[in-house]
Amino acid sequence: MNCRSITLLFAAIVSIITVTDLAARNVKIDTGNSSIILDAEKGKKLRHLYYGSKISQADAANIPQALGKGNVAYPDYGMITLSETAIAMTQPDGNMTLDLVVDNVSTRKDNGSDITSFILKDTYYPIVVNVNYRTWPEENVMETWVEITNNGKKNVTLTKFASGHLPIRGGDVWLTHFYGNAKNEARMESSPLEHGLKVIKNRSGVRNSRYTHSEVLLSMDGKPAEDVGRVIGAALEYNGNYLVKIDTDQSNNHYFFSGINEENSQYKLAPGETFATPPLALAWSSNGTGEISRSFHKWARKYKLANGDRERKILLNSWEGVYFKVNEKEMANMMKSISDMGGELFVMDDGWFGVKHPRNNGSAGLGDWTVDTRKLPNGIDGLIKEAKKNGISFGIWIEPEMTNTKSELYEKHPEYVIKAPNREPITGRGKTQLVLDLANPKVQDIVYNVVDTLLTKYPEIDYIKWDANMDILNHGSQYLTNDNQSHLYIEYEKGLRKVLDRIRSKYPDVTIQACSAGGGRVNYGFLPWFDEYWVSDNTDALQRIYLQWGISQFFPAIGMASHISASPNHQTHRIIPIKYRTDVAMSGRLGMEIQPDNMTAREKEQTKKAIAEYKTIRPIVQFGDLYRLLSPYDDKGVASLMYVNDNKDKAVFYWWKLRTFANDLLPLVPMDGLDPEKIYTIRELNRIDRKPLPFEGKSFSGRFLMENGLEIPYNHDLPKEEQTDWSSRVLYLETTP
Numbered sequence: 001m002n003c004r005s006i007t008l009l010f011a012a013i014v015s016i017i018t019v020t021d022l023a024a025r026n027v028k029i030d031t032g033n034s035s036i037i038l039d040a041e042k043g044k045k046l047r048h049l050y051y052g053s054k055i056s057q058a059d060a061a062n063i064p065q066a067l068g069k070g071n072v073a074y075p076d077y078g079m080i081t082l083s084e085t086a087i088a089m090t091q092p093d094g095n096m097t098l099d100l101v102v103d104n105v106s107t108r109k110d111n112g113s114d115i116t117s118f119i120l121k122d123t124y125y126p127i128v129v130n131v132n133y134r135t136w137p138e139e140n141v142m143e144t145w146v147e148i149t150n151n152g153k154k155n156v157t158l159t160k161f162a163s164g165h166l167p168i169r170g171g172d173v174w175l176t177h178f179y180g181n182a183k184n185e186a187r188m189e190s191s192p193l194e195h196g197l198k199v200i201k202n203r204s205g206v207r208n209s210r211y212t213h214s215e216v217l218l219s220m221d222g223k224p225a226e227d228v229g230r231v232i233g234a235a236l237e238y239n240g241n242y243l244v245k246i247d248t249d250q251s252n253n254h255y256f257f258s259g260i261n262e263e264n265s266q267y268k269l270a271p272g273e274t275f276a277t278p279p280l281a282l283a284w285s286s287n288g289t290g291e292i293s294r295s296f297h298k299w300a301r302k303y304k305l306a307n308g309d310r311e312r313k314i315l316l317n318s319w320e321g322v323y324f325k326v327n328e329k330e331m332a333n334m335m336k337s338i339s340d341m342g343g344e345l346f347v348m349d350d351g352w353f354g355v356k357h358p359r360n361n362g363s364a365g366l367g368d369w370t371v372d373t374r375k376l377p378n379g380i381d382g383l384i385k386e387a388k389k390n391g392i393s394f395g396i397w398i399e400p401e402m403t404n405t406k407s408e409l410y411e412k413h414p415e416y417v418i419k420a421p422n423r424e425p426i427t428g429r430g431k432t433q434l435v436l437d438l439a440n441p442k443v444q445d446i447v448y449n450v451v452d453t454l455l456t457k458y459p460e461i462d463y464i465k466w467d468a469n470m471d472i473l474n475h476g477s478q479y480l481t482n483d484n485q486s487h488l489y490i491e492y493e494k495g496l497r498k499v500l501d502r503i504r505s506k507y508p509d510v511t512i513q514a515c516s517a518g519g520g521r522v523n524y525g526f527l528p529w530f531d532e533y534w535v536s537d538n539t540d541a542l543q544r545i546y547l548q549w550g551i552s553q554f555f556p557a558i559g560m561a562s563h564i565s566a567s568p569n570h571q572t573h574r575i576i577p578i579k580y581r582t583d584v585a586m587s588g589r590l591g592m593e594i595q596p597d598n599m600t601a602r603e604k605e606q607t608k609k610a611i612a613e614y615k616t617i618r619p620i621v622q623f624g625d626l627y628r629l630l631s632p633y634d635d636k637g638v639a640s641l642m643y644v645n646d647n648k649d650k651a652v653f654y655w656w657k658l659r660t661f662a663n664d665l666l667p668l669v670p671m672d673g674l675d676p677e678k679i680y681t682i683r684e685l686n687r688i689d690r691k692p693l694p695f696e697g698k699s700f701s702g703r704f705l706m707e708n709g710l711e712i713p714y715n716h717d718l719p720k721e722e723q724t725d726w727s728s729r730v731l732y733l734e735t736t737p
């Protein structure tokens with residue numbers, strides 16, 4: 001086949017629904033800014049030829065000549081056993097090999113997206129594997145996943161089933177990933193890939209972003225930078241255990257795999273059954289990591305995050321204000337305070353339920369979702385009335401996947417918890433907490449009913465904080481058969497999704513926060529059912545800059561719950577003035593998590609002003625493009641970022657000093673994302689200084705601001721007795737019409 005006919009074939013693939021004539025064929029799949037090219041010759045291995053910036057048909061035609069014949073796109077185990085593989089299974093006759101070759105390629109439309117499926121068949125056994133790619137014409141993100149079908153008459157056992165694989169040419173390739181712990185989630189770490197296997201994995205079963213994240217950045221041009229270099233962003237969209245691997249072998253090339261963690265999760269695929277892996281989302285940037293983030297954020301708001309097109313309310317959550325000491329007077333008090341400060345929603349956190357086993361601490365009551373009328377004599381109705389009186393909405397905390405041994409649910413149904421046969425259960429929080437077995441359809445109904453009952457009884461509930469404070473510590477389902485115990489993690493995740501689907505189809509408009517002992521559930525897998533994510537139980541403003549920096553790499557600000565809390569902070573005991581705490585919280589979905597009674601009148605006044613100003617910038621923060629300007633990880637004494645709206649006529653710039661040393665010259669921070677030709681007028685928000693900033697009310701071109709930035713004073717201009725070592729600024733930029 002000559003070049004011309006290859007080009008014609010490329011053109012044809014876009015419009016062809018099912019392709020039958022496959023001699024030698026390269027298939028190019030485009031996103032808004034990238035192309036992936038696979039060689040799908042019938043009867044041969046599917047080969048990955050290219051993933052990079054979007055290329056023309058003409059360049060694509062000569063890809064094999066330019067870059068070589070590529071690597072197997074979805075490597076199978078058995079016939080060549082040396083390298084890492086994406087899929088492996090054991091046939092009913094004990095044969096452990098697979099030999100998948102291309103049978104067909106098809107394309108179809110689905111809800112504004114295009115799906116290209118490469119249908120691979122084993123050369124001997126009745127196994128079909130569809131390798132799928134979904135793209136949206138306007139988006140830079142694509143998804144890949146596989147569907148594995150057993151067309152035989154007996155079970156086969158899947159032992160490896162990655163969602164996707166990408167070969168990456170050796171060079172100066174760096175990996176950025178996220179690690180952490182409770183109250184210190186999403187720490188970023190970047191390093192060059194070295195020989196050997198790098199593995200990022202999760203085994204929690206419930207909360208999969210507490211210690212590690214399934215999202216990674218692969219920077220092809222050395223140390224990652226915000227605005228230069230070729231980068232791949234990859235995020236596995238899954239609510240369960242994952243395994244992300246990069247094998248750097250003797251060839252110096254890299255092989256990236258991402259999918260469900262198959263460890264202890266071998267899956268018996270029944271005759272006629274199809275196993276679909278979770279999607280792996282991929283984005284390409286030729287302009288650094290910033291573009292990866294913006295591509296993911298935009299795509300998330302449009303296609304993934306629940307209600308991604310709706311502004312989020314400003315709320316007060318009761319947790320750090322009263323912890324378990326919920327009572328009517330206190331709740332009413334808090335509602336009045338947040339309403340007075342201009343907030344729009346009050347969320348009653350843990351501690352409101354349990355009759356026989358009252359929830360006074362973390363050791364009792366989960367599962368018994370009946371209001372404790374000793375604390376709340378007028379029940380939830382009374383609270384909703386109070387919220388209405390204050391002109392705000394009402395929200396509530398639940399943890400429906402869990403129970404305590406001290407609960408009526410557990411007393412009646414010990415068979416509903418996850419636990420191995422012949423073993424005592426291992427408990428979690430409060431030494432009594434256990435995970436309910438969502439593999440069991442009866443348990444799925446129970447969890448669904450927790451939410452359904454609340455929302456049917458109290459249709460005014462506007463917001464749910466859905467918590468999950470325990471990992472699966474016991475490998476054992478009392479529901480699954482003995483020979484299917486290895487399905488536990490997979491069935492738990494499936495069960496959870498079924499419950500969430502039922503809830504969302506009945507209650508699409510309720511705002512639901514994914515919380516999991518802090519930031520344990522920040523993963524694209526959760527996004528379709530959740531409006532937002534609790535980043536961390538650490539609300540310290542300084543550490544939040546780092547925490548939110550990490551989360552912002554893949555997740556948009558609209559869902560990033562970010563609360564003003566007490567000083568000294570309850571987690572770090574750091575003393576930080578309200579101005580700084582507010583300026584950090586205002587860079588995400590603003591909320592409060594504090595006892596307002598403990599705030600001074602002045603602090604309340606400042607917060608009220610900040611809430612009013614946040615309302616002005618809310619559309620820019622929540623729907624705009626993020627430009628990270630100076631990373632706290634760079635240790636330059638300051639961190640800075642900005643959001644710019646779609647028209648580039650409004651922007652908001654954040655600047656937080658990270659340390660104080662006398663005569664320390666901080667870097668000037670050039671802005672980004674503005675229109676160089678537009679003229680922007682600067683106005684400081686949350687101002688506390690006696691004198692306005694020298695550039696207050698002044699106008700500058702986008703070009704000037706992006707080449708230079710503005711000189712930010714080291715300290716605030718305050719009377720001596722009010723001076724602290726903290727300094728931060730929020731600047732609002734608006735074009736002059």
Ligand code: GLA
Pocket residue numbers: 319349350397467469515516517518534537
């Ligand atoms: C978890 C959450 C907190 C709070 C408590 C309540 O730790 O992360 O925000 O809701 O549970 O018990």
